[in-house]
Amino acid sequence: MHRWSKLFIPTLREAPADAEVASHKFLLRAGYIRQLGAGLYNYLFLATRSLNKIMAIVREEMDTIGQEFYLPGLLPKEPWEESGRWGAIGENMFRLKDRRGADLCLGFTHEEIMTGIARGELRSYKQLPQIWYQIQTKFRDEPRPKSGLLRVRQFIMKDSYSFDLDEAGLDRSFNQHDKVYRAIFSRCGLRFVAVEADSGAMGGSQSQEFMVYTDAGEDLIASCPVCSYAANLEKAVSRLGPLEEMAATGDGKPELVHTPGCAAISDVAAFFKISPASDIKCVAYMAERGFRGEGHEKWLPVAVFLRGDHSVNEAKLLGLLSASELRPMQAEELAKYFRGPAGYLGPVGLRPKETANPGSSPLEFAGGGDVIVVVDKSLEGRQNMVCGANQLDYHLRNVAPGRDFSWTLAADIRNVNEGEGCPSPGCAGKLVVGKAVEVGHIFKLGTKYSNSLGLRVLDENGKEVTPIMGSYGIGIERILTAAIEQSNDANGFWLPVSIAPFTVVVTITNVADAALRATGENLARDLEAAGLDVLLDDRDDRAGVKFKDADLVGIPYRINVGKKASAGQVELVTRATSTSVDVVLSEAVALVKKRVQEEILLEESD
RNA sequence: CGGGGCGUAGCGCAGUCUGGUAGCGCAUCUGCUUUGGGAGCAGAGGGUCGUGGGUUCAAAUCCCUCCGCCCCGACCA
Numbered sequence: 001m002h003r004w005s006k007l008f009i010p011t012l013r014e015a016p017a018d019a020e021v022a023s024h025k026f027l028l029r030a031g032y033i034r035q036l037g038a039g040l041y042n043y044l045f046l047a048t049r050s051l052n053k054i055m056a057i058v059r060e061e062m063d064t065i066g067q068e069f070y071l072p073g074l075l076p077k078e079p080w081e082e083s084g085r086w087g088a089i090g091e092n093m094f095r096l097k098d099r100r101g102a103d104l105c106l107g108f109t110h111e112e113i114m115t116g117i118a119r120g121e122l123r124s125y126k127q128l129p130q131i132w133y134q135i136q137t138k139f140r141d142e143p144r145p146k147s148g149l150l151r152v153r154q155f156i157m158k159d160s161y162s163f164d165l166d167e168a169g170l171d172r173s174f175n176q177h178d179k180v181y182r183a184i185f186s187r188c189g190l191r192f193v194a195v196e197a198d199s200g201a202m203g204g205s206q207s208q209e210f211m212v213y214t215d216a217g218e219d220l221i222a223s224c225p226v227c228s229y230a231a232n233l234e235k236a237v238s239r240l241g242p243l244e245e246m247a248a249t250g251d252g253k254p255e256l257v258h259t260p261g262c263a264a265i266s267d268v269a270a271f272f273k274i275s276p277a278s279d280i281k282c283v284a285y286m287a288e289r290g291f292r293g294e295g296h297e298k299w300l301p302v303a304v305f306l307r308g309d310h311s312v313n314e315a316k317l318l319g320l321l322s323a324s325e326l327r328p329m330q331a332e333e334l335a336k337y338f339r340g341p342a343g344y345l346g347p348v349g350l351r352p353k354e355t356a357n358p359g360s361s362p363l364e365f366a367g368g369g370d371v372i373v374v375v376d377k378s379l380e381g382r383q384n385m386v387c388g389a390n391q392l393d394y395h396l397r398n399v400a401p402g403r404d405f406s407w408t409l410a411a412d413i414r415n416v417n418e419g420e421g422c423p424s425p426g427c428a429g430k431l432v433v434g435k436a437v438e439v440g441h442i443f444k445l446g447t448k449y450s451n452s453l454g455l456r457v458l459d460e461n462g463k464e465v466t467p468i469m470g471s472y473g474i475g476i477e478r479i480l481t482a483a484i485e486q487s488n489d490a491n492g493f494w495l496p497v498s499i500a501p502f503t504v505v506v507t508i509t510n511v512a513d514a515a516l517r518a519t520g521e522n523l524a525r526d527l528e529a530a531g532l533d534v535l536l537d538d539r540d541d542r543a544g545v546k547f548k549d550a551d552l553v554g555i556p557y558r559i560n561v562g563k564k565a566s567a568g569q570v571e572l573v574t575r576a577t578s579t580s581v582d583v584v585l586s587e588a589v590a591l592v593k594k595r596v597q598e599e600i601l602l603e604e605s606d
Numbered sequence: 607c608g609g610g611g612c613g614u615a616g617c618g619c620a621g622u623c624u625g626g627u628a629g630c631g632c633a634u635c636u637g638c639u640u641u642g643g644g645a646g647c648a649g650a651g652g653g654u655c656g657u658g659g660g661u662u663c664a665a666a667u668c669c670c671u672c673c674g675c676c677c678c679g680a681c682c683a
Contacts (some may be wrong), residue, residue, distance in 0.1 A: 013617075013618090013633075013644065014617055014618050017618070018676045018677085034677085037674085092682085109683095120636095138683075142681075143681065144678095144679090144680095146677080147674085151682080151683090152683095159683085218682090315679085325680080327680090384609080438682075439683070441682085441683065449665090474681050475682090475683030476683080507642095509641080509642055512641075512644085541641090541644090542644075542645065543643070544641090544642070544643035545645095546642095546643090546644095547642075547644085551643090560642075563642070
């Protein structure tokens, strides 16, 4: 039996000053974790119990579709060179040398290693499909660790990898993961949503994230309250409402207008008495293609045009250009490519580069032209717009995209705004945007790794084929942090029974009273015999101290053994609702069991 | 890496501007009282003031170096 008096549960009355988000504060205060360094935490007793329960659920569910492995965290360079990621990943990978000077890294993710195993062993289509997974420590040299366990440099991940013969097989593996992930997060008591996600510059056809809404999260999610549409803002699209075009002036051709001091969109809109939606905003970037090392292309000029009331989504732009990095153009570059200053940039008169291979990825650009001109789709077909004239203090009006200027690419590169129309066909809902934390991600990889590492099997015709892969991740600590973020108050937090370090704490209000003590001991033993995880608070402290601690540390149920015990009664407190009921001592075990059972059923039915 | 902030007892902080005995609350230890919402009284322990250097009779305090941590921006579980 676990006796609080013998355990190391260092609770804090005050949170350390540098903890900002709720989960970070409470994990520290409740004695779950202690910080070792930036993005590095020691997990103490309670955290370890909770994480073990989470991993047990993950394992149980994953075992229904896959096989558990355990790979090294310390990895040689060679597989990463074969895939090209030794150079591509850059600073985010921890690198080291062994005593002989050989390059090694700390495991960041394991596509290369799993694919290497497959390459060495898989020979026939008859051996497919395979789903291999592991629960293992990952190391990432994050540019900025933050928010306690939410973003760290060492964390536990369940990662799995699927190998299939064809697209249909990949669909099955992907859907199996989708189903299993939903079961895992439900059983962990999370209120989550599955959203469409960006698959990044790496290609890949489909990508879905599992998100838990919380202000501590770093992602923005657009979702429709009417239908089931939900997407990461990096990927989200929307339907725009109808717009009234401005009337043309003069002969309807572009007309130069003196607009002194009107550098900002709001100034321009006020000057012309138009809505920002009728103004063309310009954002000028330099884009880097390829990655440092091989195949590196130097900075390319990119001019992005979109509606004045819209903003550029850099993730979409990166994907569109197959670029690895973006930075704003500097003043000399603006002068070179636009011959005009910031605030008065416009598309008219630019010479757009042409794409050498329209529609394919990665895009290549033909010679000729000065700058890659990207136009947001919402500008297509517009009339009589206002834009910068590429000279100080002048704008153009009566500008029609397509008639008065052309472009290299027209695509969706803007951020969705809250209130815009849901993109689902026939849906009239208006999108809402909320912050969320990512707890899982499932991803169709395609043949990137099987190709680069040379994984082939023979199909039924004896022909060599390249298996198609998926990769799938769950952040174990993030399940715990997300659970805390979604269930806390001023006094502490409460975890779902499934992942709480203990299910019930038996609080003996006064251990100096031998009768109370005996009652508490017996009750705790009976609860344990009934299969519950019990913590007996037998500390020689005042009742108030023990109540405060119990409220703090995330245990969902508490039984007070106190003044009514002599009358054969104890008190069952439900932390989530802060409500208590008196219960006859002899019925206490059954009641707790019933509550726990109900909660588990509720979570599993989500 | 760019920008902002911080580093003084286990935790939260004051002291730094204006150099001169290192302090407060909580926690800890001992004793007595108390015992259903972070007890009271009495006593005690605990500090290379992040590091290194400089200025000075004298540095937590002024100057420089380095290190660490937190927050805001580009990455991801």
